[in-house]
Amino acid sequence: MTTLPDRHATALLIGDVQNDVMVGVHERERVIDxxxxxxxxxxxxxxxxxxxQHSADQELNFGTDGWKLLExxxxxxxxxxxxxxxGDAFEDTTLEEELTTAEAGHVLVAGAQTDFCVRSTLHGALVRGYDVTLVSDAHTTEDLTKWGAPLPEQVIxxxxxxxxxxxxxxxxAAALATEDIAFT
Known part of the structure; x- marks a missing residue:
């Protein structure tokens, strides 16, 4: 189990489900549901x-409507x-402090985008000693095939x-569907 001593709790981490991030993503409504x-x-x-919540200087400017989490x-x-x-939600953020406060040694990861922030955060958590479960039907990405990426469903x-x-x-590490996640 986790290599973090005395961290027996689980936390649900939901990344970047923001107005501009979720425009045109694969199976948007199913993922939100x-x-x-x-x-x-x-x-x-x-x-x-x-x-x-992700912010960037050229897009997703902090505080704008596009930056806000979905209503x-x-x-x-x-x-x-x-x-x-x-991309990695641990880098230069308060995430580690929040997980320490929650005594979480296991994180469940969902959100967007699969091929950027979700992947980076999965790896960031694992290398920091966490057990990490990707919720297999609760993450998504946009179509980036014009830049050589596979179709979104293939990326996922x-x-x-x-x-x-x-x-x-x-x-x-595991990938489990929403219905198979057991909160205890």
């Missing part, structure tokens, strides 16, 4: 929910919101495949 379901189930068990998300006033400027499927087979000493 799955995230809403995850948050509801997390709250029923007292599992901390942590939101992440459809059930963000509670007590939920931590981590602001980031890099590949990420689920390789994360479910990821290993690290003393830590676990």
């Amino acid at each position: 799955n995230i809403v379901s995850l948050v509801s189930r997390a709250r029923e068990t007292g599992t901390p929910v942590i939101w992440v 459809a998300l059930p963000v509670a006033s007590s939920d931590p919101i981590v602001h980031k400027k890099h 499927a590949h990420t689920n495949l390789y994360w479910d087979n990821q290993t690290a000493p003393g830590r676990t």
Whole structure:
């Protein structure tokens, strides 16, 4: 299990489900519905929910309408919101502090975009000692085929495949569907 001593809790980490990020992403409504379901189930068990918001100087300017989290998300006033400027939500943010406060050694990751911030955060968590579960049907990306990327559904499927087979000493990695996530 986690290599972080005395960290037996789980936290749900939802990255970058922001107005401009979610424009034109693959299976947008299904992913949002799955995230809403995850948050509801997390709250029923007292599992901390942590939101992440990305900002960048040339797009997603801090405080703009495009930068804001989707209104459809059930963000509670007590939920931590981590602001980031890099793909990995741990880099130069308060995420580590929030997870320490929550005594979380296991993170469940959902959000956008699969091929950037989701992947970076998955790896960032694993190398920092966390057990990491990717919620396989609660992350998404946009179509970047004009720049040589595979189709979004292939990016998502590949990420689920390789994360479910990821290993690290003393830590676990998995990719599970929303319905298979067990909050305890």
